[in-house]
Amino acid sequence: MADGRTETGRTKRVLVTGAEGTIGAAVREHLGDRYDLRPLTLTRQAYPSHVANITDLEAILPAFAGIDAVVHLAASPAVETPWEEILPNNLIGTYNVFEAARRAGVETVVFASSNHAIGMYELDGAPDIYELDDQRVYDHTVEVRPDSLYGVSKVYGEALGRYYMERHGLRVFCLRIGAVRAGDDPTAPEVLASSPSLLDLRTEEQRRKRMRAVWLSRRDCAQLIAHCLDADDVRWAVVYGISDNPRQFWDLSHAREVLGYAPEDGAPV
Amino acid sequence: MADGRTETGRTKRVLVTGAEGTIGAAVREHLGDRYDLRPLTLTRQAYPSHVANITDLEAILPAFAGIDAVVHLAASPAVETPWEEILPNNLIGTYNVFEAARRAGVETVVFASSNHAIGMYELDGAPDIYELDDQRVYDHTVEVRPDSLYGVSKVYGEALGRYYMERHGLRVFCLRIGAVRAGDDPTAPEVLASSPSLLDLRTEEQRRKRMRAVWLSRRDCAQLIAHCLDADDVRWAVVYGISDNPRQFWDLSHAREVLGYAPEDGAPV
Numbered sequence: 001m002a003d004g005r006t007e008t009g010r011t012k013r014v015l016v017t018g019a020e021g022t023i024g025a026a027v028r029e030h031l032g033d034r035y036d037l038r039p040l041t042l043t044r045q046a047y048p049s050h051v052a053n054i055t056d057l058e059a060i061l062p063a064f065a066g067i068d069a070v071v072h073l074a075a076s077p078a079v080e081t082p083w084e085e086i087l088p089n090n091l092i093g094t095y096n097v098f099e100a101a102r103r104a105g106v107e108t109v110v111f112a113s114s115n116h117a118i119g120m121y122e123l124d125g126a127p128d129i130y131e132l133d134d135q136r137v138y139d140h141t142v143e144v145r146p147d148s149l150y151g152v153s154k155v156y157g158e159a160l161g162r163y164y165m166e167r168h169g170l171r172v173f174c175l176r177i178g179a180v181r182a183g184d185d186p187t188a189p190e191v192l193a194s195s196p197s198l199l200d201l202r203t204e205e206q207r208r209k210r211m212r213a214v215w216l217s218r219r220d221c222a223q224l225i226a227h228c229l230d231a232d233d234v235r236w237a238v239v240y241g242i243s244d245n246p247r248q249f250w251d252l253s254h255a256r257e258v259l260g261y262a263p264e265d266g267a268p269v
Numbered sequence: 270m271a272d273g274r275t276e277t278g279r280t281k282r283v284l285v286t287g288a289e290g291t292i293g294a295a296v297r298e299h300l301g302d303r304y305d306l307r308p309l310t311l312t313r314q315a316y317p318s319h320v321a322n323i324t325d326l327e328a329i330l331p332a333f334a335g336i337d338a339v340v341h342l343a344a345s346p347a348v349e350t351p352w353e354e355i356l357p358n359n360l361i362g363t364y365n366v367f368e369a370a371r372r373a374g375v376e377t378v379v380f381a382s383s384n385h386a387i388g389m390y391e392l393d394g395a396p397d398i399y400e401l402d403d404q405r406v407y408d409h410t411v412e413v414r415p416d417s418l419y420g421v422s423k424v425y426g427e428a429l430g431r432y433y434m435e436r437h438g439l440r441v442f443c444l445r446i447g448a449v450r451a452g453d454d455p456t457a458p459e460v461l462a463s464s465p466s467l468l469d470l471r472t473e474e475q476r477r478k479r480m481r482a483v484w485l486s487r488r489d490c491a492q493l494i495a496h497c498l499d500a501d502d503v504r505w506a507v508v509y510g511i512s513d514n515p516r517q518f519w520d521l522s523h524a525r526e527v528l529g530y531a532p533e534d535g536a537p538v
Contacts, residue, residue: 091360120435144428152428159424163415166389
């Protein structure tokens with residue numbers, strides 16, 4: 001992996017939308033020394049940030065000046081999010097971020113997509129799919145099967161990224177992220193309780209086995225994002241983001257091969 | 270093909286959004302005897318219609334009562350359409366149509382998608398791809414590569430359809446339609462002049478060869494839609510819509526196999 005610097009040796013300036021969220025906090029904690037991070041947040045924070053709503057293109061544009069890359073995390077993050085919030089926060093907001101990047105000449109966008117873009121495979125397979133001896137694996141080439149309007153918004157964001165990559169020359173990375181949690185413990189009761197309600201996992205044992213498969217530690221998440229930011233020879237990738245878990249039904253081989261992702265953590269068996 | 274009737278023998282009631290457009294007119298002309306067509310239009314027409322804007326869910330809902338199927342054609346149809354129109358007419362409007370169908374218990378939605386959902390293949394291949402001896406063919410399984418925000422809106426509409434099919438039980442058909450033109454003559458100067466500007470086809474000969482490959486006659490378009498409306502045993506299909514043209518770089522075999530589509534027309538060599 002390169003070292004967080006541009007071709008001219010300058011530390012890369014990285015705008016992070018949604019920097020106040022769970023993944024944003026992991027990026028600030030683990031990548032703050034590697035990049036010149038520029039948080040963009042919805043409200044004022046204890047650290048310096050550009051305060052603006054991504055639903056307002058004019059308001060976010062100034063934050064893109066002189067930036068090398070954007071990590072786009074700002075969105076309604078829950079799979080149960082209703083249309084009234086998906087529309088502004090996920091559909092309009094994601095367009096605004098790509099468009100602002102284009103207008104400002106930003107080279108790279110890392111888009112926080114989601115496994116819910118293909119969530120129906122899990123929904124069909126649960127709870128058997130969580131067992132250690134289950135063989136099903138879904139990679140980046142499978143047909144999209146969103147399980148929710150949230151999932152639809154991620155398919156849309158990936159298509160938007162593809163368009164901006166092919167027609168406007170941006171480098172775009174779409175990360176179908178598993179489950180990143182603030183406490184960073186995939187066995188904690190509050191983490192298990194956060195399983196999407198649409199999965200209808202009725203026992204804590206089922207929820208534990210799910211988290212064992214879909215967990216992404218905070219530092220592995222940060223590492224994956226860093227690999228995208230430094231993969232200067234890659235123009236497009238859709239990859240899954242989980243740790244080196246004992247059961248994996250989302251493919252990691254593509255992230256390993258294309259980006260050099262090498263997870264350091266894994267959920268316990 | 271079934272005969273336009275429900276299981277109980279009643280003529281199917283089919284709501285047609287955008288009934289005043291080019292394809293809407295073809296549907297009214299060719300399928301008016303087969304179905305009980307209910308036009309939904311943006312403005313008052315010479316024929317009876319429910320006048321409402323698809324951007325207003327409450328305003329279109331009454332038109333969905335008692336309907337068996339929706340043919341969703343209303344949208345900004347030009348590949349060059351800017352974001353300011355794509356957002357209301359293609360993103361919000363298509364959500365409203367699927368959601369209204371779900372709320373009203375409508376069983377079937379035929380969604381006018383577009384070849385522009387994968388338009389980058391053509392853009393990369395033009396003008397050689399239009400030659401009769403070129404072998405490239407793109408089917409419904411290829412990776413999406415939208416060539417425009419319009420194309421992105423069609424990828425989104427297909428993902429939305431997939432979600433409503435899998436989570437809410439609708440039957441959904443996505444038609445990646447080629448070029449349907451009012452005059453119905455694929456060699457007419459005004460038809461050739463309608464080629465998308467992004468293709469940058471500089472000679473009339475190039476534009477003629479393109480239309481020779483992408484043309485869909487009005488009656489073939491109507492037939493394809495009728496096959497969707499009557500395919501009671503099919504729950505999901507993404508197919509291309511062109512006539513039996515001498516050069517075809519979008520696959521028709523899936524439409525033939527799954528829907529029984531059998532085009533009667535074809536552009537001249």
